[in-house]
Amino acid sequence: MDPKNMFANLGSMLASTMFLWAVFQQYFPTHHIRGQIDKYFQRAFNFFYLYVQVTFNEHTGERFMRSEAYSAIENYLSITSSTQAKWLKADIGRNNQSLVLSMDNYEEVADEFGGLRLWWAFGKTVSRTEAFSFFSSTDEKR
Incomplete structure (x- = not known):
């Protein structure tokens, strides 16, 4: 698979994910369900994220x-x-x-x-x- 097609597929996948997430938020506004999905999405994202962020409040x-x-x-x-x-x-x-x-x-x-x-x-x-x-x-x- 050449890089051009790979980026096109990645773009399509991201656009589809964003569309589905917007539809889900519209029809399932329950904060409990969205909170659980957000938590697992954040865990999946952190699996691939290699950096550590530390916040110091003023x-x-x-x-x-x-x-x-x-x-x-x-x-x-x-x-x-x-x-x-x-x-x-x-x-x-x-x-x-x-x-x-x-x-x-x-x-x-x-x-x-x-x-x-x-x-x-x-x-x-x-x-x-x-x-x-x-x-x-x-x-x-x-």
């Missing part, structure tokens, strides 16, 4: 304290990100005299540590709450 506990691990990683990456990243954000340092550069949202840089290739990515997730409030209704995790 805030810990009651969301009032900034994570020490997050701060240490931010400090470690300040030099790497300022030389590799295309999108940076700037802030004033602790002594109010130095400028600190860090990665902006959804930016990624590569690093090597102990012979391993690492990719550091900065991202955020925003979840909306359904409660009535005079304040912002978004809960942002970075």
Whole structure:
């Protein structure tokens, strides 16, 4: 089988899978059944996925304290990100005299540590709450 036909078949198979999944979600909206299928699909995907992903949240506990691990990683990456990243954000340092550069949202840089290739990515997730409030209704995790 030549590579051209293999990619065409793979594309057709993926399109068919996506179509069937959309139909399934439409006619079987039960969260329990979809949750079980999602769980097994994720297990099958992880079988072929060779990478490990570790997430460090900016805030810990009651969301009032900034994570020490997050701060240490931010400090470690300040030099790497300022030389590799295309999108940076700037802030004033602790002594109010130095400028600190860090990665902006959804930016990624590569690093090597102990012979391993690492990719550091900065991202955020925003979840909306359904409660009535005079304040912002978004809960942002970075």
